[in-house]
Amino acid sequence: MIFQLIIVIISFFLDGILSNFLSYMISDLSLFTPYFTIVSIIIIYPFFAKKNNHYFILVGVTGFLYDLFYTNLLFTNTIFFLLIGLIVSALYKKIQLNIITNFFLLVFVIVLYHSIFALSLFIFNVVPITIDNVLYLISHSLILNIIYGEILYLICKYLPHKRQLN
Numbered sequence: 833m834i835f836q837l838i839i840v841i842i843s844f845f846l847d848g849i850l851s852n853f854l855s856y857m858i859s860d861l862s863l864f865t866p867y868f869t870i871v872s873i874i875i876i877y878p879f880f881a882k883k884n885n886h887y888f889i890l891v892g893v894t895g896f897l898y899d900l901f902y903t904n905l906l907f908t909n910t911i912f913f914l915l916i917g918l919i920v921s922a923l924y925k926k927i928q929l930n931i932i933t934n935f936f937l938l939v940f941v942i943v944l945y946h947s948i949f950a951l952s953l954f955i956f957n958v959v960p961i962t963i964d965n966v967l968y969l970i971s972h973s974l975i976l977n978i979i980y981g982e983i984l985y986l987i988c989k990y991l992p993h994k995r996q997l998n
Contacts, residue, residue, distance in 0.1 A: 836876040840894055843872035865973035869898055871981040874941055877920050891917040938981040946970045
């Protein structure tokens with residue numbers, strides 16, 4: 833569990849560091865929006881396959897810390913991260929993970945995260961948001977996060993652990 837915790841902590845800090853250097857405002861020319869914390873909670877699930885409670889505790893605490901440090905909406909990402917954790921755990925039980933399915937899972941979860949976040953912003957009228965804004969954020973967050981997810985998948989696959997990735 834230490835290795836998975838280190839992955840989440842490094843991803844959490846990389847989110848903060850890269851978001852300071854890579855601008856992610858609407859109509860900027862940045863092609864990269866980091867969501868490394870979400871990517872890391874997707875990749876580490878197979879190591880918690882027998883310990884779902886530990887996984888959901890880690891995901892919930894990570895979401896709470898993400899809210900605390902990076903957003904002004906307390907408990908929003910906590911709920912979203914837990915929802916993503918539930919979806920990832922259900923999908924991992926249905927599919928066999930390899931580098932191709934990992935790619936599609938990363939794309940699906942990033943699109944789902946942005947869609948849920950935009951829907952909640954729209955419903956509660958926190959920020960005026962349009963479909964163009966959501967598509968812009970999705971398209972500009974996929975490149976960097978997929979690269980990071982695939983690298984993280986390969987690192988996790990080839991390191992010796994009790995529970996190996998497929």
